[in-house]
Amino acid sequence: MQARIFVLVAAVIIQFLLELVAGRLFVAPSVLPFVLVYLSENYEKMWAIDGAFWSGFCLDLLLHQPPGSSSLALLAGLYAAKAFSILSSGEGKGYLLSMTAIAVLISDTVFILVASRPLGSGFGPGLLLVVPRVLLTVITGALILTLTEWISNMRSRIVSG
Amino acid sequence: MITSGKKSTRRSEEKNRRFVLYITISLILLLFGPALLGGLGSWLGARFSEAVFSGTNSPTEDKLRNDIMQLMLENSILREEAVKADQYRTLLGITRTDDRDAIPARILYRSEGLVTGTMVIDQGRRDGIIDNSVCISSEGLVGVVSSVSETTSEILPITNPSVNVSCVTWPSGAYGILQSTSSGELNLVHVDLTSEVEPGDQVLTSRYGGVFPDGLLAGRIIGISTGEAGLALRFSVASAVDFQSTGEVLILLPENFHGIDAQ
Numbered sequence: 001m002q003a004r005i006f007v008l009v010a011a012v013i014i015q016f017l018l019e020l021v022a023g024r025l026f027v028a029p030s031v032l033p034f035v036l037v038y039l040s041e042n043y044e045k046m047w048a049i050d051g052a053f054w055s056g057f058c059l060d061l062l063l064h065q066p067p068g069s070s071s072l073a074l075l076a077g078l079y080a081a082k083a084f085s086i087l088s089s090g091e092g093k094g095y096l097l098s099m100t101a102i103a104v105l106i107s108d109t110v111f112i113l114v115a116s117r118p119l120g121s122g123f124g125p126g127l128l129l130v131v132p133r134v135l136l137t138v139i140t141g142a143l144i145l146t147l148t149e150w151i152s153n154m155r156s157r158i159v160s161g
Numbered sequence: 162m163i164t165s166g167k168k169s170t171r172r173s174e175e176k177n178r179r180f181v182l183y184i185t186i187s188l189i190l191l192l193f194g195p196a197l198l199g200g201l202g203s204w205l206g207a208r209f210s211e212a213v214f215s216g217t218n219s220p221t222e223d224k225l226r227n228d229i230m231q232l233m234l235e236n237s238i239l240r241e242e243a244v245k246a247d248q249y250r251t252l253l254g255i256t257r258t259d260d261r262d263a264i265p266a267r268i269l270y271r272s273e274g275l276v277t278g279t280m281v282i283d284q285g286r287r288d289g290i291i292d293n294s295v296c297i298s299s300e301g302l303v304g305v306v307s308s309v310s311e312t313t314s315e316i317l318p319i320t321n322p323s324v325n326v327s328c329v330t331w332p333s334g335a336y337g338i339l340q341s342t343s344s345g346e347l348n349l350v351h352v353d354l355t356s357e358v359e360p361g362d363q364v365l366t367s368r369y370g371g372v373f374p375d376g377l378l379a380g381r382i383i384g385i386s387t388g389e390a391g392l393a394l395r396f397s398v399a400s401a402v403d404f405q406s407t408g409e410v411l412i413l414l415p416e417n418f419h420g421i422d423a424q
Contacts, residue, residue: 071186
């Protein structure tokens, strides 16, 4: 449980730093939905829902965004990923990354719509930025998964013969 | 098996319930978040200031502290009033020494291009303002009324290139025309080559212009413009008026024009 909290707090901090640095240049990869999808698939789903709300709320406060907008977006993203997992079947890296892509796509779209003032005025060409964000997130997710897999392979005892 | 199934259903229900709860909280935060967080912040701030700054148990000390704060506030208001009173006294002095009728006005806003743009005042035809009235502030000459509507008027400042003012320097006594470049720099041009104008000399309106009454301070000489051959001198002038901060002005109506009844 503590490890999960640590991972989520680290994800919030990394997302915050990414938004400040990469977000200013072009778009930042959305690490938070990826972590939430990973946690919901590997641990309790209820826990991921709690995590989506609180991490979104913290991110809103850190980035001076309308409070509640990131929480709502992450919850919507998580719900969409869950719906995708019910409709399709699969497992492994590709499946997880597909769920992440769906989650990022929905959460970013919802975020742009609800965080803009007046509400919904963000609907326009600005929404196209979601596409490179989804791609960047999938690439980042793939890199993280490959790296962790490589590290765990290194640590595990190779049994042959 | 049945117990496990029930547990699973209960967990699923709990998950859905929590999901709906968080969605609702998010929506409430989205709609009322700034007010809620602002209220919470001000409440925390008040408790913090109570804990840190009002730590004395002596009511007399608290009362004295409150009195000091109130007096400081009153003092700042009085200082502002004193500055305004000084400006009004200067403007009143001008109206006493000049025969022209004067109407006090307040600048409502300035149009784009602060230097070469125009200023709009809150007095218009209804209040007796007419075209070519002169606008002054307690610091000096501001400009001339260029157009008048029913309740407002437009002032062309002297930094506008279309305004030329006949001026005389003091104490050197050289005559010239005060005009502005497109970038808003004031120059006194067509000044006699033999004149002995020094930096720091005052630039006053002369009696030759016809529009402006004589003796109004327009600016000060800050230097001679070099690099231009000719039969006349050209001096750089710093305007007496700070156009950005001027708020209250006096409109001097043209000579031999006495109020709205004369129209």
